Structure formats: structure tokens, C-alpha cells
Amino acid sequence: MADAVDAEDRSTARRVVTEEQYQAAVxxxxxxxxxxxAFAGEEPLADAVTAVLAAVGLLVPPPEPELDTCTAQFPDERGDWWQCLEDPGHEPAEGHDAGDWSWSDDSPEAVPARA
Structure with a gap:
């Protein structure tokens, strides 16, 4: 499992582009x-744009979270957003876990759980 600290070592806080900017890039x-x-389809195109933006320090907007788990989110080094898999309302001081990633609410770029 990767830790958010690893990602912090590789980059400074990245700016999240607006949905309009992201759609214009796509x-x-x-x-x-x-x-x-060379068009290979919508999904590969969106993945490529996300990765290119992340490579230059920009993030796509986080997706709407699934409400059946904790709604906290964190972007990896490729700009893909991960959602915490813990139960909604878990103690945020214990950190968040998405299986492949773990992070705290004070990690750069982290989106805390919705109240």
C-alpha cells in the first residue's frame, strides 16, 4: 500500500482545474x-488527459463520492482520485484507507469527508 507521504515527496500541492477546464482539455x-x-475511445482519452495534467502539476476535479463509504478522497501521483473505503463517520484522526493508498485529512490535496 502506498502512503500519501510518498506522493508528497514527489510533488508540491497541485491545483485542481475546474470542470470546464478539464472538459475543454478533453x-x-x-x-x-x-x-x-488515433482516437482510442472516451475512457483512454480521459485517462491520458488526467495523467498529462498531473504531470504538469494540475489535477482534474475529484469525482462525486460514493456515499456508502467514507467520502474522503486523495489523488495519487497520476492524478487519479481514491476514495476512503472505511465506514462513513469513522474517526478521521485514524486516517483514511483506499486499499492502495492511505492518507490523513491534512495531507496536501486531500478532500476531507463530507459532514
């Missing part, structure tokens, strides 16, 4: 790939 990248005959 549209533009899709248009370029389509013109080149």
Missing part, C-alpha cells in the same frame, strides 16, 4: 487525436 485532445486517426 475536447481539444479528442479533436487532435481524431484528426490524426
Amino acid at each position: 475536447r481539444e485532445a479528442g479533436a487532435i487525436l481524431s484528426r490524426a486517426g
Whole structure:
């Protein structure tokens, strides 16, 4: 399991782009790939845009959390968002765990659980 501290060592806090900025980047990248005959589908396109943005210090907006687990979220080094798998309302001081990642509410870029 990776720890948020590992990700902190590799980068400074990244800025989250707006949903409009993200959609504009996806549209533009899709248009370029389509013109080149290299469009591979919506999901690979979104993954590529997310990774490219993360490589230059930008994050896509976090997804709407699933409400059946703790809603805290954390982005990995590729810009993919992870949601805590603990029960809703668990003690946040104990940290959050998404299986592959663990983090605390005070980790840079962490989105604390909704009240």
C-alpha cells in the first residue's frame, strides 16, 4: 500500500482545474487525436488527459463520492482520485484507507469527508 507521504515527496500541492477546464482539455485532445486517426475511445482519452495534467502539476476535479463509504478522497501521483473505503463517520484522526493508498485529512490535496 502506498502512503500519501510518498506522493508528497514527489510533488508540491497541485491545483485542481475546474470542470470546464478539464472538459475543454478533453475536447481539444479528442479533436487532435481524431484528426490524426488515433482516437482510442472516451475512457483512454480521459485517462491520458488526467495523467498529462498531473504531470504538469494540475489535477482534474475529484469525482462525486460514493456515499456508502467514507467520502474522503486523495489523488495519487497520476492524478487519479481514491476514495476512503472505511465506514462513513469513522474517526478521521485514524486516517483514511483506499486499499492502495492511505492518507490523513491534512495531507496536501486531500478532500476531507463530507459532514
